[in-house]
Amino acid sequence: MVRAFSRTLTLVQFYRPSRTAFSTASSSFAIKNVTKSNFDSSLADLRRHVRDSDFVAIDLEMTGVTSSPWRESFEFDRFDIRYLKVKDSAEKFAVVQFGVCPFRWDPTKQSFIAHPHNFYIFPRQEIGGDDSSYEFLCQTSSIDFLAKYQFDFNTCVKEGISYLSRAQEDDVRLQLHSAHEDEPSETPYAAKEFKDVPLVRMADILFVERMRNKISEWHDDLLQIRNGGSHRTQEDSNDSIDQFQTIFFKTRPAIKLNGFTSRQLRLIKSVVEKSFKDLAYIRVNVGLCFQQIIVYTNSRRELELLMNEVKESHFKEAEMKIEAAIGFRHVIDLLSSEQKLIVGHNCFLDVAHICRKFVGPLPSNLEEYVPLVQKNFPFIIDTKILLNASNILQLKMKKSSTSLAKAFAILCPHIASGVDSFGSAHNNSVAVEVQVDDMRSSNWNSGAKHEAGYDAFMTGCIFAQSCNHFGINFTSHSTLMKEDKLQNYINLLYLSWSSGDIVDLKTGQTRTESSSLNGFKNQQSKILFPNIVLIWGFPSKLKAREIKESLTKVFGLTSVTSIFHLDKTAVFVQFSKPGLVSDFLKLKSTIEKKKNDAIYVLHPFSDLLEGGCTGAACYEVYKEICGSPISKPLFADQAEAIAVNLNSKRLESMTHKTDSFSESESAIDTKTAETTSEILDLASC
Numbered sequence: 001m002v003r004a005f006s007r008t009l010t011l012v013q014f015y016r017p018s019r020t021a022f023s024t025a026s027s028s029f030a031i032k033n034v035t036k037s038n039f040d041s042s043l044a045d046l047r048r049h050v051r052d053s054d055f056v057a058i059d060l061e062m063t064g065v066t067s068s069p070w071r072e073s074f075e076f077d078r079f080d081i082r083y084l085k086v087k088d089s090a091e092k093f094a095v096v097q098f099g100v101c102p103f104r105w106d107p108t109k110q111s112f113i114a115h116p117h118n119f120y121i122f123p124r125q126e127i128g129g130d131d132s133s134y135e136f137l138c139q140t141s142s143i144d145f146l147a148k149y150q151f152d153f154n155t156c157v158k159e160g161i162s163y164l165s166r167a168q169e170d171d172v173r174l175q176l177h178s179a180h181e182d183e184p185s186e187t188p189y190a191a192k193e194f195k196d197v198p199l200v201r202m203a204d205i206l207f208v209e210r211m212r213n214k215i216s217e218w219h220d221d222l223l224q225i226r227n228g229g230s231h232r233t234q235e236d237s238n239d240s241i242d243q244f245q246t247i248f249f250k251t252r253p254a255i256k257l258n259g260f261t262s263r264q265l266r267l268i269k270s271v272v273e274k275s276f277k278d279l280a281y282i283r284v285n286v287g288l289c290f291q292q293i294i295v296y297t298n299s300r301r302e303l304e305l306l307m308n309e310v311k312e313s314h315f316k317e318a319e320m321k322i323e324a325a326i327g328f329r330h331v332i333d334l335l336s337s338e339q340k341l342i343v344g345h346n347c348f349l350d351v352a353h354i355c356r357k358f359v360g361p362l363p364s365n366l367e368e369y370v371p372l373v374q375k376n377f378p379f380i381i382d383t384k385i386l387l388n389a390s391n392i393l394q395l396k397m398k399k400s401s402t403s404l405a406k407a408f409a410i411l412c413p414h415i416a417s418g419v420d421s422f423g424s425a426h427n428n429s430v431a432v433e434v435q436v437d438d439m440r441s442s443n444w445n446s447g448a449k450h451e452a453g454y455d456a457f458m459t460g461c462i463f464a465q466s467c468n469h470f471g472i473n474f475t476s477h478s479t480l481m482k483e484d485k486l487q488n489y490i491n492l493l494y495l496s497w498s499s500g501d502i503v504d505l506k507t508g509q510t511r512t513e514s515s516s517l518n519g520f521k522n523q524q525s526k527i528l529f530p531n532i533v534l535i536w537g538f539p540s541k542l543k544a545r546e547i548k549e550s551l552t553k554v555f556g557l558t559s560v561t562s563i564f565h566l567d568k569t570a571v572f573v574q575f576s577k578p579g580l581v582s583d584f585l586k587l588k589s590t591i592e593k594k595k596n597d598a599i600y601v602l603h604p605f606s607d608l609l610e611g612g613c614t615g616a617a618c619y620e621v622y623k624e625i626c627g628s629p630i631s632k633p634l635f636a637d638q639a640e641a642i643a644v645n646l647n648s649k650r651l652e653s654m655t656h657k658t659d660s661f662s663e664s665e666s667a668i669d670t671k672t673a674e675t676t677s678e679i680l681d682l683a684s685c
Helices: 002-014 039-052 079-092 140-148 153-159 166-182 188-193 202-226 238-243 262-275 300-326 329-338 348-358 366-376 383-389 391-397 404-411 421-427 452-469 519-524 544-555 579-593 598-602 619-626 635-656 660-664 676-683
Strands: 032-034 055-062 095-106 111-114 117-120 244-249 252-257 279-286 289-296 341-344 380-382 431-436 439-441 492-496 501-504 510-512 532-536 560-567 570-575 615-618
Touching: 032 039, 039 095, 039 117, 039 329, 055 348, 055 452, 079 348, 079 366, 079 492, 079 501, 079 619, 095 329, 095 452, 111 452, 117 153, 117 452, 166 300, 202 244, 202 252, 202 262, 202 289, 238 244, 244 289, 262 279, 262 289, 279 300, 329 348, 341 452, 348 366, 348 492, 380 383, 380 492, 383 391, 383 404, 383 452, 383 492, 391 404, 391 452, 404 452, 431 452, 532 579, 532 619, 532 635, 544 560, 544 570, 544 579, 570 579, 570 635, 579 615, 615 619, 615 635, 619 635
Parallel strands: 032 117, 055 341, 111 431, 341 380
Antiparallel strands: 055 095, 095 111, 095 117, 244 252, 252 289, 279 289, 431 439, 492 501, 501 510, 532 570, 532 615, 560 570
């Protein structure tokens, strides 16, 4: 029975389904989850799938979206402000899951073959560098959202794939090469860690003397054996034997040091360098840690050769470690180098995260950001743009929500319900098969919403169905990015879909959608940015209506067209005329200088300025505040922090007697004040 059972196991072990195995009986196989344990093999498969694909759909899951309530997208935000808020989000939050799903058209089966991959990634620091790159925020609502949809946080932290951006890799390699060239006789690691330690304690003096005697005994014994003598009998304690272990390193006699503290090792190194010219103290990489050893050499020339060998070995090991630390960025490099059509859903933030995490620091303005994206991903299409801009798809959607789940349910009902895709041909729907490793199905529906890999799959399916509704013939076109019917949509991304603000990645131009899907888009044309003043730090008891009343009492009933709250500490006020902005700022400054006068309490602004912490500025200062790396939860605190920064810059410029203040703070509208001091008064409380 044992022999028969063993034979059965052998037969099972040697049976392997064909990679083209096709299953319609079962569609319950899981999505391909990729962690650091199976990343290398999965990357090899993904390279083949991406190379053969017609397009690649992506989706990201992050630890948050907005670092403060006032960094939400508002109707009063200009295009450049919207970019700064997205930039802030991409810099402060982490990507914890990355979905990649290549789609390939199979002309023989008249269907797409999809290969969904769900990557767990985590910004683990594998090598030295800027520690701030490995810090991130978590937004409680986002973490709760991920937990609601069974996100595996343990897998993410423990098994998530780490990564290096291209900029980080360049910096680390530059440091490595610089250290390698500058320290010809020592490894860059040893030189930095081990320094001569002054003997300030009696314990250090006794330890150094004991080590010198111990090493001297070993050295003399080695020379005696070399000269034909016999090995001297030594009665060492067990601790001494454990700490000094004789080994051979590259055919040379050596002592392996065990169980010493870092301070003791520095003292031993000092002893070797000062007292023994034919011994070398070196560090070698053993597995995941370094081992300290003392090596005997016959001559100075041999010593130099040994140190060079160790140095080159450390250099190669460091390069291998850097290469290994690149991690998930290999996937991004693959997508960039293949220059396939990248498909996302409302993906401007996703693209910003990709550029920040895997390329390098984001530019400070949209004009420089656009060519950065184009250089790395020249063909991007946003299904959110397709759904909102195409009359064909709007008719199909019947004015419904264009959320990912809703669009998937309406445009891809045969896939969403798990019905055999091939049975839907009469419904004028394109068939989609799913292949995960050796399993393939035409009615696969085993993913989970808000799992990045499955969301990428849904995004790709929506795009495929959209192309089908456009009448695109998949068989006759080798590249979808050259399809005429898609040219009006490629490289258009929403800066904010709620406001309809769009950026064209081909030209860098921005515009607002002409179609109106919500109130924001109707109101956008009424917003006049030169007419806007920003007020913060006023008493919390004041409501928008009361602020408006205090302003209209001074400037007239029709002087204020709208007031909008950023948060409980700040408001936008839009005046009917741009000149009223400077009038208000000047009047506010004048009144604050006379706050001790009796008439002050009778002025309509008295309630607004109560407490002495009310700040105000023109719209350009709002841009300065949004672009600052300083991050405070409340806008009033943020504005105050920026004002302190402005004051420090002013003092520095005065000290050096330069014009740097006027240049660095050009965002402040100097037309609202006659002197530099007045500008600072307007920008701070």
